[in-house]
Amino acid sequence: MIRRTLFVLFGVAACCATALAAEEIVTLKTRDDVTQSYLLTKGSDDNPRYVAILFSGGAGNINLRPRNDGALVRSENFLIRTRELFVNAGVVTAAVDGPSDMNGMGDGFRMSDKHITDIGFVVKDLRRRFPQAKIVLVGTSRGTVSAAYNALALGGDIDGVILTSSVFNAGKAGGGVAGVDFSKIKAPLLFVHHREDGCNLCPYSGAARLADRYPLISVSGGSPPQSGPCDALSAHGYLGKEAETVAAIGLWITGKPHPAEVK
Numbered sequence: 001m002i003r004r005t006l007f008v009l010f011g012v013a014a015c016c017a018t019a020l021a022a023e024e025i026v027t028l029k030t031r032d033d034v035t036q037s038y039l040l041t042k043g044s045d046d047n048p049r050y051v052a053i054l055f056s057g058g059a060g061n062i063n064l065r066p067r068n069d070g071a072l073v074r075s076e077n078f079l080i081r082t083r084e085l086f087v088n089a090g091v092v093t094a095a096v097d098g099p100s101d102m103n104g105m106g107d108g109f110r111m112s113d114k115h116i117t118d119i120g121f122v123v124k125d126l127r128r129r130f131p132q133a134k135i136v137l138v139g140t141s142r143g144t145v146s147a148a149y150n151a152l153a154l155g156g157d158i159d160g161v162i163l164t165s166s167v168f169n170a171g172k173a174g175g176g177v178a179g180v181d182f183s184k185i186k187a188p189l190l191f192v193h194h195r196e197d198g199c200n201l202c203p204y205s206g207a208a209r210l211a212d213r214y215p216l217i218s219v220s221g222g223s224p225p226q227s228g229p230c231d232a233l234s235a236h237g238y239l240g241k242e243a244e245t246v247a248a249i250g251l252w253i254t255g256k257p258h259p260a261e262v263k
Contacts, residue, residue: 021041021042021043021083021084021087022041022042022043023039023040023041023042024039024040025037025038025039025040025064025066026038026039026040026094026125028121028122028125029121030099030117030118030120030121031099031101031114031117031118033101034099034100034101034114034118035099035100036096036097036099036100036118036119036121036122037064037097037100038053038094038095038096038097038122039062039064039073039083039093039094039095039097040092040093040094041083041084041086041087041092041093041094041095042087042092042093043087043088043092047130047132047133048090048091048092048130048133049090049132049133049134049254050090050091050092050133050134050136050253050254051091051092051093051094051126051130051133051134051135051136052086052091052092052093052094052135052136052137052138052162052253053093053094053096053119053122053123053126053135053136053137053138054079054080054083054093054094054095054096054138054139054143055079055096055137055138055139055140055143055144055146055147056075056077056079056080056095056096056140056141056143057077057078057139057140057141057142057143057165057232058077058104058141058142059098059103059104059105059106059142060096060097060098060104060105060110060142060143060146061075061097061098061103061104061105062074062075062077062080062095062096062097063075063097064097073095076227076231076232076233076237077140077141077143077232077237078140078141078164078165078232078237078238078242079093079095079138079139079140079143079164080095081232081242082242082243082245082246083095085242085243085246085247085250086246086249086250089246089247089249089250089251089253089254090250090254091136091250091253091254092130092133094122094126096119096122096146099114099115099118105146106173106174107142107145107173107174107175107176108174110142110145110146110149110174111145111149115146115149115150116149116150116153116154119146119150119154120153120154120157123135123154123157123158134159134160134253135157135158135159135160136158136159136160136161136162136187136253137150137151137158137160137161137162137187138161138162138164138249139162139163139164139166140164140165140237141164141165141166141167141199141202141230141232141236141237142167142173142174142176144163144164144165144166144167144176144177145167145174145176145177147161147162147163148161148163148177148180148182148185149180151185151186151187151189152180152184152185155186155187156186156187158187159187159188160187160188160189160190160252160253161185161187161188161189161190162189162190162191162192162249162252162253163177163189163190163191163192164191164192164193164238164245164249165192165193165194165197165199165202165236165237165238166191166193166202166206166207167201167202168201168202168203168206168207169200169201169202169203169206170201171200171201176201182210182213182214183213189214189215190214190215190216190217190249190252191207191210191211191214191215191216191217192207192216192217192219192245192248192249193206193207193208193216193217193218193219194218194219194220194222194235194236194238194241195218195219195220196220196222196235197229197235197236198225198229198230198234198235198236199229199230199236200229200230201230202230202236204218215252215258215260216260217245217248217249217252217258217259217260217261217262218260218261218262219235219238219241219244219245219261219262219263220241220261220262220263221240221241221263222235222238222239222240222241223239223240225239226239241262244262245262248262
């Protein structure tokens with residue numbers, strides 16, 4: 001299959017977005033000689049009610065680079081390429097990059113105290129910027145490990161958790177969320193999964209088994225895959241169903257009735 005790499009520039013609408021958003025790279029000192037950066041994407045509202053911290057899959061790097069006219073992002077990831085759709089739904093996004101001391105974030109780091117410390121600083125910075133906003137952690141694929149373990153550690157400091165395309169099965173890269181006791185997550189929890197997700201580590205059946213305890217948004221259809229089944233440009237990354245999927249997630253975040261099925 002031919003693979004695409006998305007280069008998304010500051011001030012240019014991302015996949016399927018309908019409105020321009022302002023973007024800013026924020027870099028925080030979190031540990032000794034370590035910095036944690038995130039890409040803040042927001043609309044014209046200076047007092048938003050909702051903020052989503054986005055954790056991409058794979059190694060977790062979104063390769064943020066400053067430019068004279070803003071920021072350059074190199075990522076195909078579902079959450080990164082649709083961040084302006086979240087803004088259109090009334091949700092500011094903070095897309096987390098890998099910390100300065102890591103070339104990539106494996107499961108071991110995503111579950112570690114170091115990662116929790118870094119994300120704790122991100123949460124504090126967002127609380128300072130938007131004191132009235134509810135903060136939600138959103139992870140996709142391997143990013144669900146970050147979202148779940150930070151949710152367990154941060155407790156009442158966050159207001160919601162969304163796990164999309166969750167890594168339910170352990171593999172060579174780590175255990176995913178197989179060892180997470182979801183009942184210990186204090187914040188409201190939502191699962192989102194594509195029924196045709198072909199990644200062997202992320203079966204839809206894993207989400208379906210939890211549907212009697214937690215809300216689940218099930219996605220069907222979309223475009224033919226342009227990547228492998230565990231990569232972003234496939235059903236695993238909601239290819240061709242980005243707008244509908246983010247709209248449903250946005251309804252859940254903002255406390256409005258949301259569909260159980262996206263077709």
